[in-house]
Amino acid sequence: MAGHTSLYRNHVLFLSHSFFIKDNQAELQLHAHKYDFDIRFFHELSEFVTAVERDAADSLYVVDLDALHNMQSDLRDARKTLLLGELLQRLPTDHRYVYLQSVRQGSRFLLQQRLVDSNCLAYAEKPIANDVLVDKLFNLFVQQKRGDLVRVAMLGAPPGWDEAALRAQRLDIVYHTDPQTLHLRVKDLQPDIVLITDAEYERTEAVVRVLKRNIEADPVREITLLQRRADPALARRALDSGFDALLAMDDAELLARQLLNRAAKIRINRDLIGKDRATGLLNKIGLQQKAQALICRAALENRPLCFGVIDIDKFKTINDTWGHYFGDIVIKRLSLTLAARMEEGDLLSRFGGEEFVVVFWDCPLEQGWHRLDALRQAFGAIAFEVKPGDVRHFSFSGGLAAYPDGRSENELFLRADAMLYEAKQGGRNQIRPMAAPVAQTG
Incomplete structure (x- = not known):
């Protein structure tokens, strides 16, 4: 090649x-x-x-x-x-x-x-x-791997740990003070870990049950009670009410190390469950979780998103002509081409087979079209030597949708997928947005 x-x-x-x-x-x-x-x-x-x-x-x-x-x-x-x-x-x-x-x-x-x-x-x-x-x-x-950001929501006063050191280890801690609105903050932030001090739990013991019973609650999210002093009776009540773990908070440095260990395990589990093994990109499960969290963030910060669905043109012909192993090479080269051009905050997924999804953060539709079309041209420029002296070039088609026009991950995907179908029907090797901002080129 x-x-x-x-x-x-x-x-x-x-x-x-x-x-x-x-x-x-x-x-x-x-x-x-x-x-x-x-x-x-x-x-x-x-x-x-x-x-x-x-x-x-x-x-x-x-x-x-x-x-x-x-x-x-x-x-x-x-x-x-x-x-x-x-x-x-x-x-x-x-x-x-x-x-x-x-x-x-x-x-x-x-x-x-x-x-x-x-x-x-x-x-x-x-x-x-x-x-x-x-x-x-x-x-x-x-x-x-260094791993993605792990987000922590904490109800109660900070324990005095080194927050700069935790941030350097890709741990983002958001503090909250009202137990009666914690479930709303968790819904918006979608944290990986929720920490609740024993004082806040005693103040409102229903707080964990409210978090756990939400049908949209992440079942793998860890909710941990922080205890200032040993209290077996309180610990038993906490575990019965839904806490996943208990940690002592009298030693802030030790607590920080325990939290970092938990964050490392979360990253590993997230990668093994949410990553495509062949390319290392997000898979369908990983994309759905991260995209919905990104949409929540866009709503909070009033930012636009651009959601693109990509499909390699005539991929069945590639497999039938040069074999599935060569088809895997084409998929990997596309994944590398896309990954090298993602920006901070973007998402990239191999959604299945030869289909990929990109989510451009803080990106309106017209800008998203330019970015995705540049990716189309970069992939089209790659030379694949299918056999000695025989060099071929391949292409992909794409469809685009925008948030806030589409309000959920599923709605955005369906809109972008419909535009991908139009791009395929229109001759392939092109990008179709929901409303074309500029004239299309070959």
Whole structure:
């Protein structure tokens, strides 16, 4: 495929013995590419160490411990503990590693201790199916990401934590003072976590029941009671009324660390549930949650939104002519083209198959048309080498709708999808808004 842009945003450097690579390389790569990462294989320790040293430290580094035995088996009196020690000494200490080991190795606790105390990100036992291994590696990529903003709504007085440090960790805390209007604030903000002090709970014990019984309440939202002092009777009542967890608030620094740990788990769960595995973009579930929250924010701040639905032209023909694997490449290249041109506050989703959705924040319809048409032209300029010497270009069509003309995520999608249909019927490779602001071009 022509072009200098790397197709895969993530990479794995894999140290393994040669026969493992020979038997598994093709299948591992096939699975990895579907998850938007590539694998570089090594069977010489020195080459692997050099590659790790030169890497930008945003890859995953996988070591098959059996490779050490096979590489060094000609050394007399060599013991695996010493060989592992030599490896750990040679690997850069500012990176973290994933180790594969046999069941026998996994049964040795001292070996596990040595690994986890020496920059071990994770370890796994073999035999492990190639698709399972790739899925686990993808999950590790997700966990290492800095992650999206996690929003917290707090009812009660701040506990004295370092708010600047929490903001630096992508934690946004919004304070509220009235328990009788908390449900309205939560509806507007759509926070991931709600914190309520014991004083506010004692003041209005129905506050959690009101939050939980709303049919539109997020079932995974965590509602936590903050206790200034231990009170088992109050804690039991709180849990019975619907609180998900209890935290002590007498140590503000400890509370902040616990909150950051919870935020990390929320990001991981959000990514695993709400992200498309092949492209890393929002999936249908993730888009619906984020789009509705963005619409609520637009209503609060009186900002416009532009909602676009995109579909690759003649995608069935692409699959039928060059195969589904090549079709996956076209989808990934489109996802990279779109993602590189998103701005702060925008949303981007692979809605399903070859269909994508963009939401442009603070963007009126005419500006949205210009932005989406620029994306159409950028994708059309990409050269795909379908076979040596045979270069093709592909296109997409799009439809646009605007908020506040459409008031909900579903209404905006249906309006934009109707305009996409018009674009397809009108000859493809074009963008149709609900009301065309400018003359269309090819």
